[in-house]
Amino acid sequence: MTDADAAFEQSAGPASSRVFLALGANLGDREANLRMAVRLLTARARVVGVSSLYRSPAVVREGTPPGPDYLNAVCEIATKLPPHALLRFVKTIEHEVGRRPAPRWSARPIDIDILLYGEEVIETDELTVPHAMLCERDFVLVPLAELAPEVVHPRARRRVGELAEDVAYHGLEHVAGPEWAGERTSRDAG
Ligand code: A4P
Ligand code: MG
Numbered sequence: 001m002t003d004a005d006a007a008f009e010q011s012a013g014p015a016s017s018r019v020f021l022a023l024g025a026n027l028g029d030r031e032a033n034l035r036m037a038v039r040l041l042t043a044r045a046r047v048v049g050v051s052s053l054y055r056s057p058a059v060v061r062e063g064t065p066p067g068p069d070y071l072n073a074v075c076e077i078a079t080k081l082p083p084h085a086l087l088r089f090v091k092t093i094e095h096e097v098g099r100r101p102a103p104r105w106s107a108r109p110i111d112i113d114i115l116l117y118g119e120e121v122i123e124t125d126e127l128t129v130p131h132a133m134l135c136e137r138d139f140v141l142v143p144l145a146e147l148a149p150e151v152v153h154p155r156a157r158r159r160v161g162e163l164a165e166d167v168a169y170h171g172l173e174h175v176a177g178p179e180w181a182g183e184r185t186s187r188d189a190g
Contacts, residue, residue, distance in 0.1 A: 017118020051143030
């Protein structure tokens with residue numbers, strides 16, 4: 001058990017659901033930004049697993065110029081933060097990695113989205129869980145299926161592995177295995 005695992009297990013409160021985050025970057029040293037984000041998550045979460053790293057062309061709004069390619073990955077965490085507090089926490093990490101307010105979908109050094117929070121279905125002004133675009137995105141479903149093919153999407157009521165098999169590919173390329181993150185995860189610890 002790592003120190004982070006031990007601290008988590010000893011802290012008060014109920015164990016969290018399986019929580020999955022999407023990480024994306026298409027500005028600056030993209031891989032370093034993603035690695036920093038994973039490291040910063042450990043302040044309030046245990047990193048259970050990290051997917052391989054993938055590259056894909058930026059999906060942009062119609063009529064806007066294509067930005068640089070993205071690097072994307074998915075990370076599973078265990079955290080005692082409830083969903084809205086987790087959203088605020090990941091926003092502070094985005095700021096720390098260098099993201100500043102900009103129009104939606106514009107190029108960014110880091111983006112952290114909450115994909116799944118256990119079986120919760122949340123629909124508020126600030127937060128939609130499962131993530132609204134989860135079922136359409138190869139750069140999210142393929143890494144998510146690496147970590148949790150058996151997990152069921154609580155709205156679609158289909159397994160992540162099946163959703164990933166059916167998703168349309170838009171130039172997604174595998175760049176590196178999970179070691180890219182340089183993070184010792186609970187999975188590594190066995
Ligand atoms: N919000 C609602 N639900 C969530 C959630 N589940 N997780 C709200 C995180 N945030 C959520 O997000 C805008 C607001 O969405 C947040 O303030 C929060 O209250 P943002 O991160 O500030 O802005 P954004 O990321 O530009 O908007 P959005 O709609 O989240 O865009 P996406 O879906 O993240 O898409 N192409 C490739 N290849 N790879 C990518 O990763 N990412 C995007 C951004 C576009 N094209 C891409 C990629
Ligand atoms: Mg986002």
